[in-house]
Amino acid sequence: MEGDGEGDQRSSEGKGNMRFKRICVFCGSRAGHKSAFSEAALQLGKLLVEKEIDLVYGGGSVGLMGLISHTVHTGGRHVLGVIPRALLPHEISGQTNGEVKTVTGMHQRKSEMAKHADAFIALPGGYGTMEELLEMITWAQLGIHDKPVGLLNVDGYYDSLLALFDKGVEEGFIDRAARQILISADTAPELIKKMEMNYWNMKQSMTRSHPDKVGKWTNY
Numbered sequence: 001m002e003g004d005g006e007g008d009q010r011s012s013e014g015k016g017n018m019r020f021k022r023i024c025v026f027c028g029s030r031a032g033h034k035s036a037f038s039e040a041a042l043q044l045g046k047l048l049v050e051k052e053i054d055l056v057y058g059g060g061s062v063g064l065m066g067l068i069s070h071t072v073h074t075g076g077r078h079v080l081g082v083i084p085r086a087l088l089p090h091e092i093s094g095q096t097n098g099e100v101k102t103v104t105g106m107h108q109r110k111s112e113m114a115k116h117a118d119a120f121i122a123l124p125g126g127y128g129t130m131e132e133l134l135e136m137i138t139w140a141q142l143g144i145h146d147k148p149v150g151l152l153n154v155d156g157y158y159d160s161l162l163a164l165f166d167k168g169v170e171e172g173f174i175d176r177a178a179r180q181i182l183i184s185a186d187t188a189p190e191l192i193k194k195m196e197m198n199y200w201n202m203k204q205s206m207t208r209s210h211p212d213k214v215g216k217w218t219n220y
């Protein structure tokens with residue numbers, strides 16, 4: 001991430017200078033029933049191109065994954081698809097857009113995706129997307145990384161998941177501070193803006209809670 005040098009003492013007003021270079025997007029291997037989901041994937045893809053941000057994703061061209069990767073790739077940005085060998089056959093995942101990195105399994109895939117990106121965004125999706133999102137939140141909570149995690153809540157798709165997280169706080173299972181790890185918004189421009197603004201706060205709070213991990217964040 002640019003604007004993130006050692007000793008950078010910018011105030012909150014200066015945080016707008018932060019710029020992501022590569023974002024990892026988790027999203028459905030299906031397109032879902034509403035056109036709003038596909039439209040959101042296309043809008044996020046176009047925004048990444050406009051903001052000169054590269055894409056890391058799960059590889060393949062199925063569902064929303066195909067829409068966003070095709071948009072970013074044809075828009076001229078670098079696309080890295082990280083795909084387990086077992087999902088590589090075209091009949092399972094389709095043609096991967098951009099560079100393909102083949103890995104042995106799902107665990108290696110996630111750490112590769114995390115290593116190559118400086119922020120994460122989840123679009124609507126199923127179990128796979130939710131599992132990837134939850135793992136990145138958990139890793140942030142444990143101090144394994146300090147990268148922003150965003151949720152694009154298209155058409156309220158994730159309202160009940162967000163309500164469950166709030167319930168987790170209310171019932172004492174999720175720390176109030178850890179609830180702030182996940183940044184959500186209804187549209188891609190709003191989400192990326194919030195994530196850029198939030199990055200510096202997040203880094204400071206992670207440094208306070210995990211001083212031993214400073215400088216070692218990408219230690220998966």
Ligand SMILES: C/C(=C\CNc1ncnc2c1ncn2[C@@H]1O[C@H](COP(=O)(O)O)[C@@H](O)[C@H]1O)CO
Nearest residue numbers: 026027028029058060092093125126127128129
């Ligand atoms: C099983 C089906 C398609 C499998 N094709 C996939 N190709 C690449 N990556 C995938 C695939 N399925 C899941 N993933 C990963 O999980 C996320 C999407 O899962 P979801 O359950 O569809 O939300 C995605 O981010 C990938 O990293 C036919 O459905």
